[in-house]
Amino acid sequence: MYLSGGIHFVSTRILVLDMLKKKFPIEKITGIIILRAHKILESCQEAFVLRLYRQNNKTGFIKAFTNSAQSFTMGFGHVERIMRNIFVKELYIWPRFHSLIITSLKKHQPQVIELHVPISENMRKAQTYILEIMNLTVKELKRINKTIELEEITTENCLTKKFHKILQAQLDLIWNQLGTRSRQLISDLKTLRHLIITMLYSDPITFYSMLLEYRKSEYARNNNWVLLKPAELLFSHVSSLVFTGDKELNPEFCPKWNTLIEILRGEIPQEIQTSKCYENKILILCSDNKTCHQLNKLLQIGPHRCLYHEALKHGINFKSLGKNFENCSKLPSIAPHEKTENEDKQTSKRKKLKTNESKDEFVSKEKEEEVIENLEDAEYKNSYILTMSQSVEESLKDASEDESFVFEPFSQMENIDLTQLVRDETPAPTIIIQTFKGAENYINLERTLDVIQPNYIIMYHSNITAIRKSR
Template identity: 45%
Template sequence: MLSYENQIMLDVIHEDGLVIAAKGLGLERVFVSILKVYSDPGNLVLVLGTSSKEEEYFISQLESLDVKPLPKVITSELSVNERQLVYLDGGVIFASSRILVTDFLLNRIPSEHITGILVYKAHKVVESGQEAFILRLFRIRNKTGFIKAFSSSPVSFTAGFCHVNRVMRSLFVRNLYLWPRFHKDVSDCLNQCKPEVIELQLKQTPAMLSIQTACLDLIHYSTKELKKTNPSLDLEDISVEAALSKSFHKILQLQLEPVWHQLSSKTRQLVADLKTLRTILVSLTQYDCITFYNIVSSLRKAENAIRNSGWLLLPSFDTLYLQAKIRVFGESDQDEPELEENPKWTALGDVLKEVRDEDKEKREEERCRVLIVAENERTCNQIKEFLDVGARNLLMRLFKKVFLKKQSNKNNEKEETVSNPRLIVHPLQVIADPFALTKLLYTYKPDTIIMYDADLSFVRQVEVYQATNCEIPVRVYFMIYNGSSEEQSYLTTLRREKEAYEMLIKEKATMVVPEEREGRTELNQDLMRDPRKASEQLGWGSSAGTRQGGGPEATEQPLVVVDMREFRSELPALIHRRGMDIYPITIEIGDYILTPNICVERKSLSDLIGSLQSGRLYNQAQAMCRYYSKPILLIEFEHGKPFALRGQYFFSSDSSYKTQDITARLQLLTLHFPKLKIIWSPSPYATAEIFEELKKKRPQPTPEAAASITSENQPEFSTERFNSSLHDFLLKLPGVTHKNVFALLNNVKNLAELCSLSQEEISELLKNSFQGKSLFDALHSPLTSESGASSSGKGSKRFGDKKGRWNTKKARS
């Protein structure tokens, strides 16, 4: 390990805290070292926030260090008993948040014996999330174990809900350790053994410069129109420079999502257009002239011209399209297309020629190992083709494939490329394996690295790689277009990280952290069950932490039975925080059982749309109405997003499902199931408060009863089994109540048989002589109309089916 890595590890082992390191500085190497320290059967250490690929990487690294015992991974494939044995064996354990939450709640983990918890990707921890829930449960039951958190995303702590103070509160840590690239210890360490960097400032062609200028003009027009159309919104951060950033669309999404349903169609289109224009700008430096021309020409369709916000009709777009066409066909008519070569290809060819010339004087084993890194897999494949067939042949192949579609399949077939064992082309980001490039760097051990695309994180990775392998003199060729949007985007990323650290440093200097923040005493209010209103928990109301008025509190501890699948959402954590106990179990009917009679099926907006389209919601409503007297459909919106069914629902997805479709199908659902109640909730916080109100002064559910209700069982008190008209008719007769109506429905076949029963038999069924006499008299006493005519109770057979039967299944047969 490097000296600053050792210092990071010593700091966090000595005292719990949150470590925020700059991207690429090797925080994963520190994490592996900490896992090594705690990999001992005498410890029980849980790891949160890791993906399966990250777990594989950490275990493989520890295995290469001959660490025993290796960390264990708990998955859903393990039974409850097997999981308990794994916990008792000790060591480091990786497990999903969903498994750990249920095991904590059901006391399957020996909480008092847990040595501590390590949190990876701490910037993703929010107070209503599963990780924060686990940490709360841990701190409630264990006051001595440690909590150590790590993150390599400083910018995340300065935006949205991830402010550092809020995250540290959810993590129950007091100390903040900041390690930017400009930290003295980091700079001194990495400067001792620096790679040789050759920066290649490439010039864009005249056509590329014209296209870039035109595209920036269109972005400026769109941002100006966005601000002009929405003067009431705070859009100061929306600028041309911000549009060049990779995270631009996410920033715009955070700002506009709460009021998205209130925005005009023009504003929505402007947001979509800004994303399109940024794609065009990135494609200019990323792809070849033919691919770029295809992207631009596809926008000139009639439907796009009608739908867009007006920039397709501006002279700047005409310039953009014309220059894109010139790059392919040239300015004058000619038989052969001009096919402008990518300047980076030329520079890459020159660099590789220089490397080959140097290798001629070396022995085979001493020749350079070259690593070329590019933005994505598509660019890497194009680089491989260029190295194999040359620029002109590659462009001609693409030209024939796109514009001469009648060429034979032989001409369109891709030739096999030859993969030189001393030259590897690899993408910067691999979604399937986040450590793919890191593993390649340390196993292949290149001495020549060509950065085809600029990436801040990989630049630091190369610095760390050189510092740990000083015996390998590393040469880096850094390729970037001078004065381009690519260069500006790289500089903007660097500036934002610097500003984020400056903000974090100032906040750390002025931060007032109470001594009880770590939750090792009973004074920490975050560990108390909070019964405040949702508005107060979110900071919208008073901060009173006690209930006021409303009569005496229930002596019985409130309990909610929760389906295991619901632990993917925030709601269980918020229910527990409000003071209600939750019992996780697999239940077939419903998601939440609040009382023996109240069953709730929770649907997010996306779930609701999918359930309505597939018909699944109909079956779920039918099952709830059959087995519970008070079924509820809960439609829950996300916190910070519009609480309205107006216009399109999602910020940037294909929302072909309109408001009218949802409301129409919900109307049909309520007409078909009149007993089904619908609750609309603006956020999980509000849902937890609603649940508390619904449970007041009502009996608690039992997990065994909730689990025993399945579609195969026939409930005793189910109105769905009976003719609804006869059910309602019986309830209108004297002596029949909601409590005894099922005694009649379950024991008497039809109205004819009911009329044939004696008064004593009816009283025995109803278990009440007064109610039995009232019903018997109603059925057998003559009724006199105004005209004096009389009618007997036998006329009641006309209700229901022809034979007066009320069991619908028997009637159908």
């Protein structure tokens, strides 16, 4: 086969043996093309193949490709090391604004609609109070550490996704130099960041119950941010997110809920009816398993029953129900035995982590928090499948009624394969709720899109990397 010429696709393990045994004349090879160049290291088989090739063939070409440019940003001189390992002297970067790239992408231009969802006035006030507390905490941290460089720790950076990396870069080497007060302030910044994210992406009941825990005297003894004036205003104002009047339960919706429901029950069915193509796959992408579970529950029982269920779950005390929640009282109350085994395991592991907590090492504390976050997501699945229980025409007729939900769990959800889902031509539109955060460099998302081939993609959490990888 080698001597017959042509193009050969060979694995590196086979190619290394054939080259060492000299089963073919290496000097006759015209060139070698490499894929996934960002994964080539000096000790890997690809680099060894290229070294054998270049030792016996000085004129053949070597070309390498990669679709993960962000991988070269890690480490020092990563691009130079890889180019040296694969014996390549020239580097070509093809950005999206290049004319050839634009021409290629325009042939398959997707229709992208970006929706800006405003938050309510009550949420805006709560957000302002939290930001004021964060600002005071940052100022206090810098005041008591004037000799330490803390320029990267600002209120704006505390809200970014890379806040953990910023803290580790700034404080990893000097963590033993910080006093107890400074370490507590850093812990307060993480807590406040978690609060503001919970307010924006979770439901108001969860946010309210979380603040009630922080208001307890046991927590206030070690965390001084609870005693600040903006914190008092926050605690007194947060009840307006959940109650109206005299302890009347009437919580606000999560800002994105109404928009998501309107898209699924109005806009998409209308487009399906116009196009007369009823075999549609709708993919909803979230950043974590907990949000997937939340949306799955929301689309099955509706926002009012979902919030009422959360109020019972968190033990929120109320005197009466609002007009929109009167029908929810028919739901059975939540019994204590309904707590799952995963939750019991999670709480027991939390206690073990807290007893083994190390207050002297910054890195171990960060790893502990990462383990806790993974435990919180462990009880939820990373994928849910729903179908419309009504036809598209009936869905459009009932779209104005809030409680007439038309989504139900997929009957064959257990042990289902996405490939099987695509082959089973279900007459009703199928909604797939899944995380794009899982595999390295979102390669899992690429495979999901390739297998499902959805007609509509709703990105519940914005992620620029995922958008670029999926285009």
